[in-house]
Amino acid sequence: MKAKKNDILIVVDMQNDFITGVLGTKEAVDILPRVREKIKRWKGKVIFTRDTHQKETYLKNSIEGTRIPLHCVKGSSGWEIEESLTGLVKDGETYLDKYDRFADPMIAMKCTGIDRIEIVGVCTDICVLATALSFRCAHPDIGIYVDASCCAGTNPGKHRQALEVMKSCCINVLNDERMRGGRNDIRAAENVSENKTENI
Numbered sequence: 001m002k003a004k005k006n007d008i009l010i011v012v013d014m015q016n017d018f019i020t021g022v023l024g025t026k027e028a029v030d031i032l033p034r035v036r037e038k039i040k041r042w043k044g045k046v047i048f049t050r051d052t053h054q055k056e057t058y059l060k061n062s063i064e065g066t067r068i069p070l071h072c073v074k075g076s077s078g079w080e081i082e083e084s085l086t087g088l089v090k091d092g093e094t095y096l097d098k099y100d101r102f103a104d105p106m107i108a109m110k111c112t113g114i115d116r117i118e119i120v121g122v123c124t125d126i127c128v129l130a131t132a133l134s135f136r137c138a139h140p141d142i143g144i145y146v147d148a149s150c151c152a153g154t155n156p157g158k159h160r161q162a163l164e165v166m167k168s169c170c171i172n173v174l175n176d177e178r179m180r181g182g183r184n185d186i187r188a189a190e191n192v193s194e195n196k197t198e199n200i
């Protein structure tokens, strides 16, 4: 589907700490070129989100602080959006800092008059999932798309699980490897049944 001006691309938390920093993964590094291409080609508005914490309050006052190592401290290099993506930022694109939250519901509430939302970024099973669901709750009847090839989870298993949950919530998952595998499986199954028919 070709993006229009009133289509919004949300690039979730593509910050150094989630790519090469304290919470980085090989998968997050791997998706970078595809995220870059996606942003370059996008015709509509682009919103970047930044997970943002304050060192002083993170460990004391946040639930996240009891479970996840300190990350994305405001003003640190780990908090910055990955350098090759910031070069793609054009006028009118927005940065939104999310303080101690998985997804700011206000982002979804403020986005009105749109036809289609596409979401990419990290982590599939935390902030991408939370963002997709907050949009699904705020806008029950718009098309919400998540490009699986431009998302990375805290690990590959949780990435997959999160995609499945999103599909359950009527979110369209693009470039889903399992779907491609599934179609092959269906073809294989059809061939088997054709062969069986021939044998009969």
Ligand SMILES: [Zn+2]
Residues within 6 Å of the ligand: 051, 052, 053, 064, 071, 072
């Ligand atoms: Zn965080």
